[in-house]
Amino acid sequence: MIKIEDIHKSYGSQDNRTEVLKGISLTVGDGDCIVVLGASGSGKSTLLNVVSGLEYPDSGKILYDGTNIAALSDNERTKFRREKTAFIFQQYYLLPHLNVEKNVKMGADLAKNHDYIAAIAAVGLSEKRRKYPHELSGGEQQRVAVARALAKKPDVLFLDEPTGALDETTGRQVLDYISRLQKELNFTVIMVTHNTNIADMAKTVIRMNSGKVVDIWQNETQKTAYEIGW
């Protein structure tokens, strides 16, 4: 369970300070799928980074099963990220000089997971595990990123616009892999997106506007990646 209490975060120096997060509180249950919507610049990525322990908030608490990660030292946060979280970014960020297998190993090794081959198979890339990132399409690269993140066996998966650079078909495919694996492995998903339709896949949807949560709603039924509009 993740409990977020009154987070504030600003950027810039004294005279040109912009408050990006203006007091956000949320509760996320284990195994939930949460989608964060909002206009560009509303602070979605910032929220994701603060909640995932990449950045410190200025004030507020982020409690993971009672542990406030905002109060941890840098080394402790590194350990926290190592044990609990995984990321998928819009730009994939695969390591260009390593092939698919070794990219996935980057996540697997952290969790002492020796079965990284299975993680590659789970995203349907067994055939291409010797290929290098530049030999793959965008969708395939993002699937490698999914495999890498999940090989780490995270409790929480953070995604910042995972389909932002993909077309509709490949985007659906990636989302489908993620949601199927979520059902199987039961990790928590927190996803930031521009695409309102993707919200239909989530259990909880949060809409942000200029640093505040303006709307939260629950979907009674969650659609699959192939049922949502685009």
Place this chain on the structure above:
Amino acid sequence: MAAKHKAAQSAKNRRKTSGITKIKGFTLPQQPTHENKKENGQTAAGMILSIGDITRSFGIIIISFCAVFVCTLFLNYNTDLKSIGAQTLQSDVQNLYNALVMTGKMVSILSGGCLLLTSAVMLCFYIRHYVDTHGKMLGILKAMGYPNLRIAAGFSGFGLSILIGSGAGYALAHVTMPQFYRMQNTDGLLPEIRIRFHPALFAALVIVPTIVFCLLSVLYGYFRLKTPVLDLLKGKVSTKIPKEAKDRENAKKSSLPFLQELKTSTRRQQKSLVFFVGFASFCYASMMQMSFGMDELASWMMALMIFLIGVVLSSVTLFLATTSAVKANWKTLALMRAFGYPDKACSNSILGGYRLPACIGFALGTVYQYALLKVAVMFVFAEVEHVPEYRFDVPALILTLISFTALYKIILHVYTEKIKRMSIREVMMGEE
């Protein structure tokens, strides 16, 4: 609904301006019109080499400075010294005179030649590194229809750093020359030597290198720009993996841990850095130990000079190599940090792979300086009496080894700290 559309639209626009990766499928715009060309010409050239890049090439400035400084000092002295050779000297003075001429020649050939060569190699390396890391931007300029030669001309700015470095070195050499001349002749055995300005020397040490490196950098950039536009845009230049390496890798079973794999791949991917780390430790080992020997065999002034050059040259080389290794892998490091790899593991996976080349360089440098001094003593001091036989200096070796290890560790530590303090968010969100 309209608001949402607008927001999405503005997001798209924002991405377009800030992102380069998104240009994947874009069509070639027409050749810029004449007025456009004029206007953009400046930005294009300006974009290629900013002032910051020139200051960042300070390594090249320092190296060319050192090289030209030493060469000017000794070559100028030698030329002036030769001019008094015509005058008749007493035979014992003749011996001293000969020894002076030969040592001067040797020192300028050794340190100067070595330095000049290094700065040439370093410059090529730096330009190559620069072009590789700016592949996307070059790709865009190329895609927009700028001719290759015009883009490459933007690299001529690198010649400027050579001019600055060698010019300053030449000037400082002339400032210190009176002092130097006096010190070379403290016994007053030789007639007073007048300092003269030799235009040929100035041309050879300042003008020619500037022009040559200017051309070299433009040519190198031009050669690199021959890469197809799409490969430049995708940043393929820097991600090229040689086929044999690939085959070799696929042949063996990948059972190594990830960190090990990363270390090897980093080392293989940046062969030039391996060379530079090895080279830095070679320079350090040879010059440092040579300076101990020089103190006995020649003057303390020469020893000090070689010592200083050794330290400066190897620190700068080491620093540049580490900086580029870390820079080239900045994203990888950010990702590893995001995934929760400890700081030590991060820096070690990128920089730890250079320990072996450093050791090899050190050993070679030690052997090299020993052989060189042996030969030098044999030839140069053959006719001079009372020169002690040169023996291997173990304490000097130990001292050099300890100080080099310290230097290496300090640089490693600085970068570990830097990696620790990196903003993961900025690296991951900022696209370039």
